[in-house]
Amino acid sequence: MNKITLTINNKKLQATVEGGESLRSLLVKLGYISVRDSDDREGFAGSDTIIFNDVPVYANLMLALQADGATIRTVEGLGNSRKLSIVQQAMIDAGVVQSAYNAPAAALLLTWLLEKEKNPSRAQVAEVLSGIFIRDAGYEHYYLAVELAKEKLATGEYKSAISPTFRDHLSYVGKPKSKVDGPQLVAGEKSFVEDRVLPGYKSMVVLRSPYAHAYIKSIDTKEALAMEGVVEIFTYKNSSQVTYMQAGQGNPEPSPHDRRLFNEKVRHVGDRVAAIVADTLEQAIAARDAIKVEYEVLKPVFTVEEAMEEGAPIIHNGVVEYKVGAPEDLAEYNKKADPRDGKVIYQFPLHGDIRRNVASAAHGQIGDVEKGFKEADAVVEQTYQTSQIQCTPLEPHLCYAKIDNGRLVVHASTQVPFHVRRIVAWVCEIPENKIHVIKERVGGGYGSKQDVLVEDLVGYATWITGEPIYYRNTREEEFVANSTRHPMRMTVKMGAKKDGTLTAVYMDVRANTGPYGNHCLTVPMNACSKTLPLLKCDNMKFDVITYYTNILPTGAYQGYGAPKGSYSLMVCMAELADKLGIDYYQMALKNKVEPGYMLEILKGLGEGREGTVVPVGSCGLEEALVQGAAMIEWGKKVEPDDPDWKVGKGFAMIQQGSGLPGLDHSNAWAKLLTDGTFQIFSGGADLGTGLDTISVKMISEAFCVPMDLVTVISGDTDSCTFDTGAYASSGTFFSGNASYYATEDLKKNLLAEAAKQMGEKAEDLVCRAPGEVYSTKTKKSLSYAKLSHDALTGTGSGQVMGRASFTTNHNSIPYGAHFAQVAVNVRTGQIKVQKFYALQDAGTPINPELALCQMYGAALKSIGHTLYEDMVIDENGVCLTANLTDYGVPMISEMPEDFKAVLIDINDEVGPYGAKSISEIATNGAAPAIAIAIHDAVGVWMRSWPFSSEKILRELGKI
Amino acid sequence: MIQEFLIAKDTEDALKLKRNNPRSVFYAGGTEINRLNSTVDAKTAIGLSKLGLDSITDEGGSIRIGSMVTLQQLVDSDSVPQWLKDAALFCGSFTKRNMATIGGNMAMCSDHSYLAPALLASRARVLTATITEEGSYNEDNMPIREYHAYHTLFSGTLLLGFLISKDSRFVGSLRYANTLQSQAAVTVGFGATKNGEGVIDHVRVFAAVKGIGLQRLPSVENAIENGELTTKQDVQISVGHEVEAKDDTTGSSSYKRYIASVGIAQLFSNFISGGVK
Ligand SMILES: Cc1cc2nc3c(=O)[nH]c(=O)nc-3n(C[C@H](O)[C@H](O)[C@H](O)COP(=O)(O)OP(=O)(O)OC[C@H]3O[C@@H](n4cnc5c(N)ncnc54)[C@H](O)[C@@H]3O)c2cc1C
Numbered sequence A: 001m002n003k004i005t006l007t008i009n010n011k012k013l014q015a016t017v018e019g020g021e022s023l024r025s026l027l028v029k030l031g032y033i034s035v036r037d038s039d040d041r042e043g044f045a046g047s048d049t050i051i052f053n054d055v056p057v058y059a060n061l062m063l064a065l066q067a068d069g070a071t072i073r074t075v076e077g078l079g080n081s082r083k084l085s086i087v088q089q090a091m092i093d094a095g096v097v098q099s100a101y102n103a104p105a106a107a108l109l110l111t112w113l114l115e116k117e118k119n120p121s122r123a124q125v126a127e128v129l130s131g132i133f134i135r136d137a138g139y140e141h142y143y144l145a146v147e148l149a150k151e152k153l154a155t156g157e158y159k160s161a162i163s164p165t166f167r168d169h170l171s172y173v174g175k176p177k178s179k180v181d182g183p184q185l186v187a188g189e190k191s192f193v194e195d196r197v198l199p200g201y202k203s204m205v206v207l208r209s210p211y212a213h214a215y216i217k218s219i220d221t222k223e224a225l226a227m228e229g230v231v232e233i234f235t236y237k238n239s240s241q242v243t244y245m246q247a248g249q250g251n252p253e254p255s256p257h258d259r260r261l262f263n264e265k266v267r268h269v270g271d272r273v274a275a276i277v278a279d280t281l282e283q284a285i286a287a288r289d290a291i292k293v294e295y296e297v298l299k300p301v302f303t304v305e306e307a308m309e310e311g312a313p314i315i316h317n318g319v320v321e322y323k324v325g326a327p328e329d330l331a332e333y334n335k336k337a338d339p340r341d342g343k344v345i346y347q348f349p350l351h352g353d354i355r356r357n358v359a360s361a362a363h364g365q366i367g368d369v370e371k372g373f374k375e376a377d378a379v380v381e382q383t384y385q386t387s388q389i390q391c392t393p394l395e396p397h398l399c400y401a402k403i404d405n406g407r408l409v410v411h412a413s414t415q416v417p418f419h420v421r422r423i424v425a426w427v428c429e430i431p432e433n434k435i436h437v438i439k440e441r442v443g444g445g446y447g448s449k450q451d452v453l454v455e456d457l458v459g460y461a462t463w464i465t466g467e468p469i470y471y472r473n474t475r476e477e478e479f480v481a482n483s484t485r486h487p488m489r490m491t492v493k494m495g496a497k498k499d500g501t502l503t504a505v506y507m508d509v510r511a512n513t514g515p516y517g518n519h520c521l522t523v524p525m526n527a528c529s530k531t532l533p534l535l536k537c538d539n540m541k542f543d544v545i546t547y548y549t550n551i552l553p554t555g556a557y558q559g560y561g562a563p564k565g566s567y568s569l570m571v572c573m574a575e576l577a578d579k580l581g582i583d584y585y586q587m588a589l590k591n592k593v594e595p596g597y598m599l600e601i602l603k604g605l606g607e608g609r610e611g612t613v614v615p616v617g618s619c620g621l622e623e624a625l626v627q628g629a630a631m632i633e634w635g636k637k638v639e640p641d642d643p644d645w646k647v648g649k650g651f652a653m654i655q656q657g658s659g660l661p662g663l664d665h666s667n668a669w670a671k672l673l674t675d676g677t678f679q680i681f682s683g684g685a686d687l688g689t690g691l692d693t694i695s696v697k698m699i700s701e702a703f704c705v706p707m708d709l710v711t712v713i714s715g716d717t718d719s720c721t722f723d724t725g726a727y728a729s730s731g732t733f734f735s736g737n738a739s740y741y742a743t744e745d746l747k748k749n750l751l752a753e754a755a756k757q758m759g760e761k762a763e764d765l766v767c768r769a770p771g772e773v774y775s776t777k778t779k780k781s782l783s784y785a786k787l788s789h790d791a792l793t794g795t796g797s798g799q800v801m802g803r804a805s806f807t808t809n810h811n812s813i814p815y816g817a818h819f820a821q822v823a824v825n826v827r828t829g830q831i832k833v834q835k836f837y838a839l840q841d842a843g844t845p846i847n848p849e850l851a852l853c854q855m856y857g858a859a860l861k862s863i864g865h866t867l868y869e870d871m872v873i874d875e876n877g878v879c880l881t882a883n884l885t886d887y888g889v890p891m892i893s894e895m896p897e898d899f900k901a902v903l904i905d906i907n908d909e910v911g912p913y914g915a916k917s918i919s920e921i922a923t924n925g926a927a928p929a930i931a932i933a934i935h936d937a938v939g940v941w942m943r944s945w946p947f948s949s950e951k952i953l954r955e956l957g958k959i
Numbered sequence B: 001m002i003q004e005f006l007i008a009k010d011t012e013d014a015l016k017l018k019r020n021n022p023r024s025v026f027y028a029g030g031t032e033i034n035r036l037n038s039t040v041d042a043k044t045a046i047g048l049s050k051l052g053l054d055s056i057t058d059e060g061g062s063i064r065i066g067s068m069v070t071l072q073q074l075v076d077s078d079s080v081p082q083w084l085k086d087a088a089l090f091c092g093s094f095t096k097r098n099m100a101t102i103g104g105n106m107a108m109c110s111d112h113s114y115l116a117p118a119l120l121a122s123r124a125r126v127l128t129a130t131i132t133e134e135g136s137y138n139e140d141n142m143p144i145r146e147y148h149a150y151h152t153l154f155s156g157t158l159l160l161g162f163l164i165s166k167d168s169r170f171v172g173s174l175r176y177a178n179t180l181q182s183q184a185a186v187t188v189g190f191g192a193t194k195n196g197e198g199v200i201d202h203v204r205v206f207a208a209v210k211g212i213g214l215q216r217l218p219s220v221e222n223a224i225e226n227g228e229l230t231t232k233q234d235v236q237i238s239v240g241h242e243v244e245a246k247d248d249t250t251g252s253s254s255y256k257r258y259i260a261s262v263g264i265a266q267l268f269s270n271f272i273s274g275g276v277k
């Protein structure tokens, strides 16, 4: 132990440190929790950034002893959530504080920059942020945040516009207003699951399979159990025997229940073999090393093609059961089952055939595609392959659970608190009233936290042992035991007349779900359901088949199958335009849907049930296309001076959904407090996207009160009412609508109470600023405070409350078009995204600044998927790219040179104040737009992700 | 994993501490030593921060760069030649550049080294210090190619700094990676001089190839000096034949051979057309 003296945020202090202790560990011990680690000391993500002797450094790559005599600044020194610095406030106002795991680090860096340079250039901002990874908001609005801070510092006020505003008659909706959870996040205060862990907790680690496909022949935990500090070790032999699945979807799920907490058969490298609970992490790891496992290794299967082969190894060869709709020959089918494989329980038929590795299948059509192809003047049929992609949330999957008053309390970083409660209840075999799920702030989800990947195990272990348990995935585990994008092989056949009119479209989608069937129907279905309805074509058909293999697990990822479907469908259309010798843009305009067009294709695109045919509603597709084409100067060739570089342009039409009509369900309730302020309780899960801010705005707008007088409580299963969760772009539309209608109900009840107290008719009363009911007839007013007080006296009529549930069959489809201009180097294969314009119709953007940042974030993410992100496994199924450096995520240096997000102003008829969804759709455009631009530049079609330099060179015949 | 941190008082002390502590390493920026999956396996770190090796000085005919100078100091310095700034910027993170040192980078001579291909191509000289078993302290000044060629023999040697000649010489390096901060498949360095009569001399060609290492391509150097390779195309073909590569996640061997050859050919062409930098 060594004693050092250091100054932290102007406070001189002494500390005792160990020789090898990292400086980050010391700072956290001293209470500077903003200095986080999101990559296990990889030195990549920058969550541990501090200012050390006036220079930004990574605290995790330093030893604590280096800090002797040093002056250190952390974000705690800038301000706190009730007194933010100008830079911190500017970041919130610019909309970049979203999931915010790295927002404190960014605030610190930008503060440092502005102290050194009053008027920093874009290049200086980019330089100073070059060492931190931001996945949620892209980086574009960080430049705006600096601009705003600069202006405020110089003149005391902002000069730049933050975002366009919408709906002039409204005060809060459609206006950039500070995100309600922004202050605590940007201040680096306790917000996340890891901040809730109390002393005395037990640590858990997981022993994972080294094999992609094997039976566990024997497992010996005796020695490990006897080791110091070990509390319990769980394996398939001594844990829950419930068969379930981890996809957080509506119940009954369109995913097979095909796993238990631990299985006798391991199905991917990294699959769970045992979980060790011990007093300390070190003890748990030591015990893990002492567990002896013998495997019977089986031949693995990695690709759809291998899985399809006659006689291929069977990934799930267990007993099949159906909750409803069992086929008649099931008993016969099950004769071939191997009990060691466990069960596969379909909640309803998904057309799976596990003995042929088929997890699910779906087929559908309108018209007659064969006839359509015959009528075509040209037909193109091509196959497109997408790769396996990781969400890479900065905050990994983690969970802290404890027993309180005989109940299981689960602190979760989740998109689906109510599904977590249900699934944990199933696994523990206890009723839901025994479980309290608290959704903390989510430091990045992007779909992967729609799946219940750690809460099942931590919840179970806590329930059984009675001990408080904390578990956190390592970054490597984030790669090997997490939900990822399903790799897909899509064959698209498309026919058209000479003038470009489509006559038939066929999509054959073969998806690779890997070891388990999370979202195995929904994700691949989305490749069709979120793309085919873009096209006005009478003859369309799709076949979707999903296969089990032994790749790393897959599941939900922002956009589901839509980014892949868009890629194949749009590129195929561009290939067809090329074959016909017509302009792809004109072809898109000719074949795109328009308001009122009946979407017959939706009939076959329900999730395991018949979909509802509806007409196209609010639709900004044409505007997005026309405006985007003008911005990028479509048709104008760019000739660079350097002959090695060729420039091309491309675009893609895109759409998504706004939740799942007929399946999703949201509830909210609200109450008037005794002093006339408000509380709203939303079942929705804010992932940093601004859903809580939407709920607050609903109240502020309806009651004309400042947002500061409204508090939102969300995602807490004890105090909030049920919500299916934040996925499938449902947040604003479903949860937002529940908040909207709960507010309306509250208003109706409040006016009724006011009418009673004022002796007036409710229809003569209105709510107005600064927080009162006003009679348009008698001109009398009654403050909300007095109203509430009187309602709650000994003779009052009770608390004024409102509640609502929201369901719909309506499809409020967001539309858009993404345009790209790329430069391709024909000697090196390098690609530069020079311009990327994302134009989207989100209905009324309730939080326009956050909406823009989500578009930037999702677009940059999808540029990453298109160009370099890739999970590579070797011939044994071992992940070779299980860290951020090797996997390759976009940083600020990878941003397009000219990056613009544009909100097309369209009002939706069903969304809250006309809003539709915003962020998932923004992952759909980059791959097709860039592929088409590459073709325009150098004449090759990129038909597989990622479009690496090497692949470009191969296509160009250089290697 | 480092368990002990000792701060050396001077260069001699650093060498003594290293000799007296088994499994010890010199500790500069710590960005390699402390990182996850570090290539450095050691128990004791010997801090070099008090050794006064963190400055850049103009010594008339050459520039002396202390081994503890960070990559960001290189970028910010007015005295440092552009080719070295360019190489320092291959480290895409400003925060990391504030920590990582030129000495730490060169000491590793890694297969994805930011600086080594450029420094080797520049014909810089390396200033070193050693201590004998008997305890006698020596400082030396050697060609950087020697440090590279016998790298494993220098594991106990302390790098004091680098001398970069101000003589006219072209030096350039290029890095090929998927993103600025992902691992490079290939980083190439090329250096050469041209005298008054246009004779090309002192050619240096290096390629750091992921999975293989930091290679010198002497036959390409000789062929350029001898006038056998005169065009970009010639150089590309020649490098393609000579450079070694293997498949990994950064690219296939054929891609790496190709891109190394394209990169070196490009630098050669820049040299021919732009002359001396
Ligand atoms: C995410 C990440 C990605 C990276 N990517 C790259 C990359 O692409 N290319 C690359 O080159 N590096 C990379 N690095 C490694 C590292 O940042 C750099 O190589 C850096 O320049 C090392 O310098 P340092 O001062 O931090 O070295 P240290 O970590 O302090 O030391 C590294 C080695 O050099 C030795 N050493 C240091 N100084 C001296 C000296 N004066 N004399 C003798 N030996 C000495 C040490 O004993 C140790 O063996 C990466 C690091 C991280 C965290």
Ligand code: FES
Binding pocket: A036, A037, A038, A039, A040, A041, A042, A043, A044, A045, A046, A047, A048, A049, A058, A060, A061
């Ligand atoms: S080492 Fe910086 S975030 Fe992990």
